Amino acid sequence: MKAFGGPVLFLDRSDINTDEIIPAKYLTEITKADLKPYILEDLKLSGFDPKSEKTASARVIVSRANFGCGSSREHAPWVFEVNGITAVIAESFARIFRQNMFNCGMAAIELSRESIDALFAYSAFSDTSIDVDVENQTLTIRGGGKEESLPFDVSPFDKALVLAGGWVDYADTKY
Amino acid sequence: MGKTTAEKIFASHLVDEPFAGTKVLRLDVVMCHEITTPIAIADLMARGKDRIFDPARIKAVIDHVTPSKDTKTATQAKILRDWARRHGVSDFFDVGANGVCHALFPEKGYIRPGYTVIMGDSHTCTHGAFGAFAAGVGTTDLEVGILKGVCAFREPKTIRINLNGSLPKGVYAKDVILFVIGQLGVNGATDRVMEFRGPVVDGMTMESRMTLCNMAIEAGGTSGICMPDMVTVEYLWPFIQNEYPSKDAALAAFNDWRSDDDATYERVLDFDVSNLEPIVTFGYKPDQVKPVSEIAGAPVDQVYLGSCTNGRLEDLRVAARILKGKVIAPTVRGILSPATPQIYKDAMAEGLIDIFMEAGFCVTNPTCGACLGMSNGVLADGEVCASTTNRNFMGRMGKGGMVHLMSPATSAATAIEGKIADPRKYL
Numbered sequence: 001m002k003a004f005g006g007p008v009l010f011l012d013r014s015d016i017n018t019d020e021i022i023p024a025k026y027l028t029e030i031t032k033a034d035l036k037p038y039i040l041e042d043l044k045l046s047g048f049d050p051k052s053e054k055t056a057s058a059r060v061i062v063s064r065a066n067f068g069c070g071s072s073r074e075h076a077p078w079v080f081e082v083n084g085i086t087a088v089i090a091e092s093f094a095r096i097f098r099q100n101m102f103n104c105g106m107a108a109i110e111l112s113r114e115s116i117d118a119l120f121a122y123s124a125f126s127d128t129s130i131d132v133d134v135e136n137q138t139l140t141i142r143g144g145g146k147e148e149s150l151p152f153d154v155s156p157f158d159k160a161l162v163l164a165g166g167w168v169d170y171a172d173t174k175y
Numbered sequence: 176m177g178k179t180t181a182e183k184i185f186a187s188h189l190v191d192e193p194f195a196g197t198k199v200l201r202l203d204v205v206m207c208h209e210i211t212t213p214i215a216i217a218d219l220m221a222r223g224k225d226r227i228f229d230p231a232r233i234k235a236v237i238d239h240v241t242p243s244k245d246t247k248t249a250t251q252a253k254i255l256r257d258w259a260r261r262h263g264v265s266d267f268f269d270v271g272a273n274g275v276c277h278a279l280f281p282e283k284g285y286i287r288p289g290y291t292v293i294m295g296d297s298h299t300c301t302h303g304a305f306g307a308f309a310a311g312v313g314t315t316d317l318e319v320g321i322l323k324g325v326c327a328f329r330e331p332k333t334i335r336i337n338l339n340g341s342l343p344k345g346v347y348a349k350d351v352i353l354f355v356i357g358q359l360g361v362n363g364a365t366d367r368v369m370e371f372r373g374p375v376v377d378g379m380t381m382e383s384r385m386t387l388c389n390m391a392i393e394a395g396g397t398s399g400i401c402m403p404d405m406v407t408v409e410y411l412w413p414f415i416q417n418e419y420p421s422k423d424a425a426l427a428a429f430n431d432w433r434s435d436d437d438a439t440y441e442r443v444l445d446f447d448v449s450n451l452e453p454i455v456t457f458g459y460k461p462d463q464v465k466p467v468s469e470i471a472g473a474p475v476d477q478v479y480l481g482s483c484t485n486g487r488l489e490d491l492r493v494a495a496r497i498l499k500g501k502v503i504a505p506t507v508r509g510i511l512s513p514a515t516p517q518i519y520k521d522a523m524a525e526g527l528i529d530i531f532m533e534a535g536f537c538v539t540n541p542t543c544g545a546c547l548g549m550s551n552g553v554l555a556d557g558e559v560c561a562s563t564t565n566r567n568f569m570g571r572m573g574k575g576g577m578v579h580l581m582s583p584a585t586s587a588a589t590a591i592e593g594k595i596a597d598p599r600k601y602l
Contacts, residue, residue: 015361015460019568024547027210028240028247030217030254042570066362069395070568071547072297073211074313095366095397096297100313157197157327167327168218171319175190175199 001163004087004107004132006059008141010123013045016063017070018097020044022079024071032078039079056083060130062119063090068097068108077101087132089139091116102158105166107134109152118148134162177435179333180400181368184308184432188291190325199327200308203290205320207235208276211295213254215318227262228324234285235259236268236276239543240550248550274515274541277301277483281385282515284414288403288432293317293326298483298565299398300391304384305411306403306432308368311392331397332441333368333434334359338375340449345599347493348383349485349563349582351375352390353454355446357464365395367441370434375448376401381410382487389484390565393461403429453598456580459569467585467597475579476558477508478590479572480536482546485563485583486514488521494587495527497601498534504593509536510552516541534590548573561589 020043022035029035040050049055061080067090068076077100080088087107101108109132111119119141122128128143137159140149154162164170178186184200191199205228212235219225227233235255243249252269259267268279277298286292288306292299295317302309312326320326336355356363369391376384384406388399408415408425419425452466480486480494491513503509511531513519519541522528531538545552546564554560554576563586567578581589584598591601 017568019547019566019571023570023574024549025574027549028245028251030213030247030251032214042574044569066365066395069361070297070566072295072299072311072313074214074295074315077313092362092365094362094395096311096313100315103313103315155196155329156194160194167315167319168222168322171323171325171327172222172224174193175319175323175325 001165002086002105004060004134006129007057008060008062008128008130009055009058010120011045011048011061011063012120013063014065015069016043016067018068018073018076019070021068021076022073027073027075032082035075035079036082039083059084059086060132061085061088062116063088064116065091067093069094072096074100077104077106081106089119089130102161103167105162105164107132107162109139109154111150111152115150134159176439177437179370179434179438179440180306180402180432181308181331181333181398184289184291185330187289196329197327198330199325200291202293202320202324202326203232204285204292205233205317205324206276206280206292206294206299207233207255207317208239208296209237209251209255210239211314211317213251215314215321216254216258218318219322224322227264227321230263230265232324233264233321234266234280235264236273236279237270238273238276241273241542242270244550272516275483275486275543277385277389278487278514278518281305282517284411287411288407288429293320297392298389300396301385301389301399301483303391303398303400304381304388305407306401306429308398308400310397329366331366331368333370334364335370335372335440335443337373337443337445338371338448339373339445340375340447342375342448343451345453345584345602346448346451347582347584348379348386350451350454351448352387353456353461353464353580354451356390356394356462359394361393361460361462362395364391367396368398368400369394369396370400372402377404380489381406382489386484390461393565402433453582453585455585455595456567459567461565461567461580467595471595471597473579473595474559475507475561475589475594477510477552477554477560478503478586479510479545479552479560479562479564480583480586481512481514482543482564483514484565486512486518488518490563490583491518491522491527494583495530497584497587497598498591499530501534501591503535503590506593507590509534509590510539510545511536512539512542512545512551514541545572547571561586561595
C-alpha cells in the first residue's frame with residue numbers, strides 16, 4: 001500500500017480539469033516518469049506556481065468541487081504520482097478521475113464543503129501537512145501549532161483497491 | 176417495478192458485486208486508441224500478461240495524431256499497431272482507413288442496443304445514442320478490460336431529460352446539448368446516466384443523437400443514453416440484416432432495452448426547445464453558454480469544423496449549405512476535418528468538399544488533432560477559435576488559446592463574417 005501524507009498544496013478553485021493538470025500535448029509520452037516536469041503546467045490560479053518548491057514538496061492536494069473533470073487521461077493521476085502526490089482531497093470529483101486515482105492505488109477523498117473549508121483554514125500556515133489513513137478512514141491535518149482529525153467515507157471497493165495496490169492486481173486475482 | 180435502460184444493462188451484464196454499490200460488468204466492446212492504450216500495453220507486458228480477452232470484442236484505431244507528426248506519436252502508433260497485429264485484432268484502423276473513434280466505430284456497426292462499451296476516452300458516452308451503456312475510463316480500467324473483459328462501476332442513477340416541442344430553424348442537437356449542460360452545470364450529472372427522451376429526440380437522426388450523448392461527460396455524466404427505435408434499426412440494418420428476419424423483428428428485440436414506462440428516475444427534467452436560439456459558449460467551461468444573439472460580433476481567428484461531436488456527414492451538409500457560393504472572411508482560417516474516410520468520401524460525392532474549398536477552407540484528413548491542441552490546427556497564445564468540438568477549457572486547442580463551442584451552422588456563419596454570427600440569416 002502506498003503512503004499517503006505530507007506537505008499540502010492548496011488549489012482554491014472548483015472544476016480544475018485534467019487539461020490543466022497535464023496538457024494534452026504531453027500525452028505523447030509513453031512512460032509515466034517522463035510526465036514529471038509538466039505537473040499542473042496550464043493551471044492559472046492566483047499565488048500558484050507549478051514550478052515552485054511548494055509544488056515540488058507537496059504530497060497531498062486539497063481542492064474544491066468537481067476536481068479532475070474533463071478528459072479521461074490517467075496521465076493526471078500519474079503526473080501526481082511521479083511527483084510524490086498520492087492523495088487528493090476535495091469536495092467532489094469527476095467520476096473518471098476519482099476512479100483512476102483508486103485504480104492506481106491512490107486516494108481521492110471527498111469531504112463536505114464545511115470540512116474542506118476547515119482544511120483551507122490551514123492554507124495560511126507554511127508548515128501544514130496532512131496524513132491520510134485510508135484503512136481507518138481518518139485524516140489528520142497539522143499546521144501553525146494546531147492539529148485536527150476528520151473522519152471520511154470511502155467505498156469498500158475503493159478501499160480494497162488501495163489495500164491491493166490498484167485495480168489490475170485486484171482484478172487479476174479475482175476475475 | 177420498471178427498469179431504466181441502464182438498469183437493464185447492468186442487470187444483464189453483472190459478473191460480480193464485490194461490495195454493495197460496486198458492480199463488475201461483462202464488456203461487449205473495448206475500444207482502444209493510440210494515446211491511452213500504449214501505457215496499458217506496456218504495463219501488461221511488464222507484468223508478463225500480454226494477452227487480450229477476445230480479439231473480436233476489441234476495436235482499435237489510431238486517431239488522435241494521424242498521420243504521426245513526430246517520433247513520439249509515431250512510437251505510440253507503432254505500439255498500438257504492433258499489439259493489434261500480435262493479437263489478431265482485425266478491427267484495427269490505421270492511416271488510410273482511420274477516423275475519429277466515436278464516429279468511426281458506430282459507422283462500422285460495432286455498437287448495439289444493450290451493449291456495454293468502454294474506452295480510454297471520456298467521449299465514449301457518445302455510443303449511448305444506440306441504447307448502450309458506454310463509459311469513458313482511464314488506462315487502468317482499459318487495461319483490465321483488455322485482459323479480462325470486465326469493468327467495475329458504481330451503478331449510476333439516471334436523470335431523464337425530456338426534450339419537448341420542436342427544433343426551430345437553425346437550431347440543432349449541438350445547441351440543445353449546450354443548453355442542457357448550461358442548465359445542469361459541469362458537474363450536474365456526475366455519476367449519473369443522462370437519458371435523452373421526448374419528441375425532439377425521437378425525430379433526430381442517429382448522428383444528432385450521437386452529438387447529444389457525446390457531450391454528456393461535459394455535465395459529468397457517465398453515459399448518455401437514447402432509446403433504441405426504428406431510427407436505430409435503420410442505421411444498423413446493413414450490419415444486422417442477417418441476424419433478424421425483418422426490421423420489425425429487430426425493433427422488437429431492441430425494444431427490450433428501452434426504459435420501462437414505470438421506471439424510476441432520480442430526476443426528470445423537461446425542456447421545451449421550440450424557442451431555443453443557437454447556443455455558443457463564452458468562457459472556459461462548457462456550461463458557460465449564451466444565445467448567439469448575446470455574443471454575436473466577437474472576433475475569431477480560426478473556425479474548426481470536425482471532431483467526435485460534429486464531424487459527421489449531416490454536420491458537413493448543414494455547414495456547406497450556408498457556405499455555398501461564399502468565401503470566408505480573410506482574417507479567418509477555416510479548417511474542416513471530416514470525422515471518417517467514409518464521411519470524407521460521401522462529402523466529396525455530394526460536392527460538399529468543393530463548397531468548403533471554394534469558400535477557403537483547408538480540408539484535413541480525419542483526426543482528433545486540433546480539438547485537444549495536438550495537431551492540424553493548434554492555436555497560438557491569445558488566439559480564438561470558433562469550434563464544433565466539445566471542450567472550451569483554457570488552452571485546450573493550444574496554450575493561451577480560447578475556444579467558443581457552437582454548432583456546425585453557427586461555425587459556418589462565423590467563418591463567413593470572421594466574428595461570431597447567427598446562422599439563421601443564412602438559412
